[in-house]
Amino acid sequence: MTVRCLHVLGHVLRPAGVPLAWRQLTARRLRFAAAVAGISFASLMMLMQLGFRDALYDSVVLFHRSLKGELVLISRQYDSLADSRSFPRRRLEQARGVAGVADARAVYLAIAPWKNPETRHDRTIFVFACDAAEAPFEVKSGAGVRDVLQRPDQVLFDDASRPEFGPVPREIRAGRGVATELNGLRFQVAGLYTLGTSFAADGNLLMGEPAFHRAFPNRSPAKVSMGVIQLASGADVEAVRAELVRSLPADVDVLTRGEMMKREKDYWAERTPIGFVIGAGLIIGFIVGAVIVYQILYTDLTDHLREYAVLKATGCSDAFLHGVVVQQSVVLAVTGFIPAAAISWGVFLATRIATSLPAYLDVGKSVIVLSLTLSMCVISGAFALRVLRQADPAEVF
Amino acid sequence: MSTPLPIIQLDGLSKVFLADEVETHALSGIHLEIAKGEYVSIAGPSGCGKSTLLAILGLLDTATRGTYALNGVQVANLGHAERARIRNREIGFIFQNFNLIGDLTVYENVELPLTYRGLAAAEREERAMEALDKVGMSHRLRHYPSQLSGGQQQRVAVARALAGRPTILLADEPTGNLDSKNGDAVMDLLRQLHRDGATLCMVTHDPRFARHADRQIHLFDGRIVDELKESA
Ligand SMILES: Nc1ncnc2c1ncn2[C@@H]1O[C@H](COP(=O)(O)OP(=O)(O)OP(=O)(O)O)[C@@H](O)[C@H]1O
Numbered sequence: 001m002t003v004r005c006l007h008v009l010g011h012v013l014r015p016a017g018v019p020l021a022w023r024q025l026t027a028r029r030l031r032f033a034a035a036v037a038g039i040s041f042a043s044l045m046m047l048m049q050l051g052f053r054d055a056l057y058d059s060v061v062l063f064h065r066s067l068k069g070e071l072v073l074i075s076r077q078y079d080s081l082a083d084s085r086s087f088p089r090r091r092l093e094q095a096r097g098v099a100g101v102a103d104a105r106a107v108y109l110a111i112a113p114w115k116n117p118e119t120r121h122d123r124t125i126f127v128f129a130c131d132a133a134e135a136p137f138e139v140k141s142g143a144g145v146r147d148v149l150q151r152p153d154q155v156l157f158d159d160a161s162r163p164e165f166g167p168v169p170r171e172i173r174a175g176r177g178v179a180t181e182l183n184g185l186r187f188q189v190a191g192l193y194t195l196g197t198s199f200a201a202d203g204n205l206l207m208g209e210p211a212f213h214r215a216f217p218n219r220s221p222a223k224v225s226m227g228v229i230q231l232a233s234g235a236d237v238e239a240v241r242a243e244l245v246r247s248l249p250a251d252v253d254v255l256t257r258g259e260m261m262k263r264e265k266d267y268w269a270e271r272t273p274i275g276f277v278i279g280a281g282l283i284i285g286f287i288v289g290a291v292i293v294y295q296i297l298y299t300d301l302t303d304h305l306r307e308y309a310v311l312k313a314t315g316c317s318d319a320f321l322h323g324v325v326v327q328q329s330v331v332l333a334v335t336g337f338i339p340a341a342a343i344s345w346g347v348f349l350a351t352r353i354a355t356s357l358p359a360y361l362d363v364g365k366s367v368i369v370l371s372l373t374l375s376m377c378v379i380s381g382a383f384a385l386r387v388l389r390q391a392d393p394a395e396v397f
Numbered sequence: 398m399s400t401p402l403p404i405i406q407l408d409g410l411s412k413v414f415l416a417d418e419v420e421t422h423a424l425s426g427i428h429l430e431i432a433k434g435e436y437v438s439i440a441g442p443s444g445c446g447k448s449t450l451l452a453i454l455g456l457l458d459t460a461t462r463g464t465y466a467l468n469g470v471q472v473a474n475l476g477h478a479e480r481a482r483i484r485n486r487e488i489g490f491i492f493q494n495f496n497l498i499g500d501l502t503v504y505e506n507v508e509l510p511l512t513y514r515g516l517a518a519a520e521r522e523e524r525a526m527e528a529l530d531k532v533g534m535s536h537r538l539r540h541y542p543s544q545l546s547g548g549q550q551q552r553v554a555v556a557r558a559l560a561g562r563p564t565i566l567l568a569d570e571p572t573g574n575l576d577s578k579n580g581d582a583v584m585d586l587l588r589q590l591h592r593d594g595a596t597l598c599m600v601t602h603d604p605r606f607a608r609h610a611d612r613q614i615h616l617f618d619g620r621i622v623d624e625l626k627e628s629a
């Protein structure tokens with residue numbers, strides 16, 4: 001089998017003196033154009049699926065990526081950022097007592113209605129909060145973050161938030177103050193920062209502990225959503241983690257930042273239909289393309305059956321004929337992929353502009369989809385070339 | 398004629414087709430030798446087994462009984478790939494309906510069988526041009542078969558058969574689809590090739606063309622019933 005494959009491959013790679021594959025494929029222009037369009041469609045579908053999947057995964061871990069700490073404490077019941085549950089603040093103090101831990105800082109997470117200051121419509125916004133001193137995650141902002149975090153009535157607004165939350169960035173940049181209601185209480189937007197939106201959160205706020213407890217009076221100050229652990233210099237991550245797991249009660253989990261990100265991605269992939277929908281989209285794209293390629297190659301081979309019988313009569317090996325079909329598959333795959341890549345590039349650009357989701361046509365996706373397209377074409381070609389068995393050289397006389 | 402060693406040697410060769418439980422004895426007990434440089438014609442009524450014989454000679458089909466030696470090699474036990482290799486190198490086929498590849502030019506049609514023999518590009522070109530020269534078609538290299546007359550197409554097919562420099566040319570009614578003028582031209586061409594040393598085995602209904610051959614074989618009901626040697 002391997003020898004056979006290599007043999008076929010040899011014929012594919014050999015600079016053929018006669019471009020039989022190309023000629024037969026392109027002789028019927030309309031059919032060829034239809035085939036390329038079909039394959040493009042399939043490739044485009046796969047590119048879009050992967051593009052949105054990556055955008056989704058990248059967007060849901062934007063916050064995790066910004067954490068300033070190697071280890072994270074979360075509740076045992078933690079599911080995702082949007083469904084985080086809280087655990088006793090005391091765990092942070094206990095963690096500070098563990099050797100190798102430099103600091104353990106609280107993060108509060110909540111979701112609450114935000115009143116669009118212009119339309120007065122409520123829309124659910126994602127709230128991040130931290131203790132007053134300094135945020136244990138990166139905050140991209142020009143405003144005086146430290147001051148804002150100490151105020152019970154001030155928040156920072158994510159300027160990547162969807163416009164449905166109101167023209168807050170425009171107003172702030174114009175030097176006008178913005179005041180509106182969060183969870184039914186009045187707050188002042190003191191400045192902007194940049195995090196980015198995700199499928200889970202299309203608008204974000206950042207505030208300090210005083211503001212958080214004012215906005216959410218029924219959240220106990222003794223409970224936090226997340227603990228960010230900074231290690232002492234030279235401390236070994238795994239050793240500290242082991243010690244934390246050993247010394248802390250079982251109501252918290254200790255994860256590295258990488259594990260947190262993986263957990264968030266897994267949540268979206270496995271616990272929501274999104275992963276399934278995207279996987280199904282990929283498979284459907286693959287199957288649609290495979291059926292189109294099979295149909296085209298099968299018809300083409302059937303049309304030329306007599307010619308193939310003549311080729312066999314004149315001593316052409318099966319490997320050569322298979323090589324011709326493989327070449328045709330490769331030609332179809334590549335000519336179909338190129339327009340798909342170009343179109344997806346444009347669609348991703350439009351997506352970024354419209355939704356600020358991080359959708360990109362990168363090398364990784366291109367390689368994956370080109371490989372999928374190639375294998376889709378070659379597999380279909382392999383099925384189609386079975387029709388060549390009907391080309392009987394004994395019947396050419 | 399000298400006493401040449403036979404290129405083709407058939408002994409007690411039979412072919413039985415089995416279709417829907419019906420046995421057709423297409424060939425029965427054929428003895429035949431063809432020497433190098435010979436020109437043999439085969440004639441006989443429709444269904445007497447002419448094409449079947451040619452297909453077996455050309456290694457396109459296998460005999461049911463009897464032996465066939467090509468260049469002294471028994472072909473019965475050869476594998477699929479080896480038979481293809483021999484067809485490519487030793488046998489030139491000329492068909493009644495030309496059987497050129499429609500999507501390839503005249504030149505490409507002639508070159509293609511050389512490609513899968515693995516010949517280098519320069520050698521392929523030399524051989525293809527030489528063969529096209531011989532049949533007088535080197536002025537139509539870039540034409541497609543559909544742009545040629547039947548006679549021209551058949552001449553290209555002859556060039557394709559010649560380019561491999563085969564041991565023997567097998568032709569099944571090569572003028573069957575041609576008008577008399579084109580048919581005559583193709584027959585003259587084959588005759589000329591024979592004079593230049595080619596070995597030929599040709600099926601024809603036309604007694605005028607059969608007389609070109611050194612030997613005329615008559616088949617009837619799968620048997621050789623008559624063999625006529627021209628006084629050369
Ligand atoms: N594949 C096959 N299956 C069954 N019978 C066959 C097959 N090929 C040929 N025959 C039978 O074998 C016999 C010889 O056929 P063949 O084609 O050799 O005749 P032929 O002499 O070439 O006739 P024609 O002059 O019409 O071309 C016929 O009776 C034919 O029906």
Ligand SMILES: [Mg+2]
Binds near residue numbers: 447448569
């Ligand atoms: Mg016949």
